[in-house]
Amino acid sequence: MSIKFGMIGGGVMGEALLSRLIAQKIYDPDAVLVSEPSPARRDFLVSQYQVQVTDDNCLAAAATEVLLLAIKPQVFNAVVSDLAGIKVEAGQLVISILAGVPLKQLEWAFPAQPIIRAMPNTPATVGAGISAIASSNNTTEQHLDLARKIFQAVGEVVDVPETLMDAVTGLSGSGPGYVAIMIEALADGGVAAGLPRAIASQLALQTVLGTAQLLHTSELHPAELKDRVTSPGGTTIAGVTQLELAGFRSALIQAVVAATKRSQELGK
Numbered sequence: 001m002s003i004k005f006g007m008i009g010g011g012v013m014g015e016a017l018l019s020r021l022i023a024q025k026i027y028d029p030d031a032v033l034v035s036e037p038s039p040a041r042r043d044f045l046v047s048q049y050q051v052q053v054t055d056d057n058c059l060a061a062a063a064t065e066v067l068l069l070a071i072k073p074q075v076f077n078a079v080v081s082d083l084a085g086i087k088v089e090a091g092q093l094v095i096s097i098l099a100g101v102p103l104k105q106l107e108w109a110f111p112a113q114p115i116i117r118a119m120p121n122t123p124a125t126v127g128a129g130i131s132a133i134a135s136s137n138n139t140t141e142q143h144l145d146l147a148r149k150i151f152q153a154v155g156e157v158v159d160v161p162e163t164l165m166d167a168v169t170g171l172s173g174s175g176p177g178y179v180a181i182m183i184e185a186l187a188d189g190g191v192a193a194g195l196p197r198a199i200a201s202q203l204a205l206q207t208v209l210g211t212a213q214l215l216h217t218s219e220l221h222p223a224e225l226k227d228r229v230t231s232p233g234g235t236t237i238a239g240v241t242q243l244e245l246a247g248f249r250s251a252l253i254q255a256v257v258a259a260t261k262r263s264q265e266l267g268k
């Protein structure tokens with residue numbers, strides 16, 4: 001079978017996407033080629049997903065339908081210079097999930113090819129991700145539909161202008177890291193208050209999951225839900241007062257802004 005879907009970089013995010021594309025039968029494993037320098041990673045991807053693997057990026061870049069770039073931004077230039085001069089199928093769609101790397105730089109690297117810059121996040125692994133996509137001028141509706149199909153396999157998809165991609169990266173791309181710290185800290189609080197670790201971790205995780213589900217299902221504004229939990233003179237307002245004193249809101253706002261700035265720097 002010919003290779004329709006080539007992927008350069010088979011790490012955390014590449015695997016998250018790959019796992020769902022295979023599970024949902026969007027691509028047959030025989031039609032997928034992952035280029036990855038680590039032999040251990042290549043063996044793992046073969047045993048787990050039965051995809052084809054190689055250490056030659058040029059082979060993955062020759063895929064007929066999609067080339068997905070899932071390497072770190074820091075190796076982008078080196079990878080692109082190795083691809084110089086290879087012949088690709090007319091209309092092959094290039095999709096980059098690299099933080100920070102702008103469409104302008106991708107267009108320079110893949111002149112005349114349709115390109116989508118995307119930003120997924122790690123909940124993609126369990127189909128609960130959210131990805132934003134932005135496209136170059138020469139992408140057609142069919143290319144956008146294909147990109148949407150790929151990212152819908154791992155969760156929700158939003159279209160944004162490219163100017164907002166760094167902010168998306170600072171919020172939803174990096175956000176799972178912030179939320180994981182919050183869950184860990186809530187569990188630590190439970191332990192500090194006397195709970196056994198296992199119970200504290202279960203309570204913290206399900207509280208965050210349940211709150212997100214409730215907000216999602218009810219479409220309540222978060223402030224409205226907070227007001228409903230907060231009894232006059234009760235426990236929640238005592239906790240909220242400490243959060244405000246410690247600058248919890250400001251810390252989250254600053255985290256998103258700092259990550260956005262870092263994404264902008266990575267593209268320079």
Ligand SMILES: NC(=O)C1=CN([C@@H]2O[C@H](COP(=O)(O)OP(=O)(O)OC[C@H]3O[C@@H](n4cnc5c(N)ncnc54)[C@H](O)[C@@H]3O)[C@@H](O)[C@H]2O)C=CC1
Binds near residue numbers: 009014035098119121
């Ligand atoms: N981890 C995350 O939460 C998210 C990551 N991203 C983006 O996804 C990209 C990949 O990130 P991760 O998967 O987290 O990193 P990772 O380090 O897990 O994966 C990168 C993979 O690329 C391979 N690699 C290194 N040099 C290579 C080369 N010259 N040719 C081919 N493969 C090479 C590495 O061996 C590794 O397996 C990054 O650009 C990142 O900005 C985007 C959204 C979320």
Ligand SMILES: O=C(O)[C@@H]1CCC=N1
Binds near residue numbers: 099169173
């Ligand atoms: O930390 C990073 O650079 C990547 C991009 C978004 C999430 N992880």
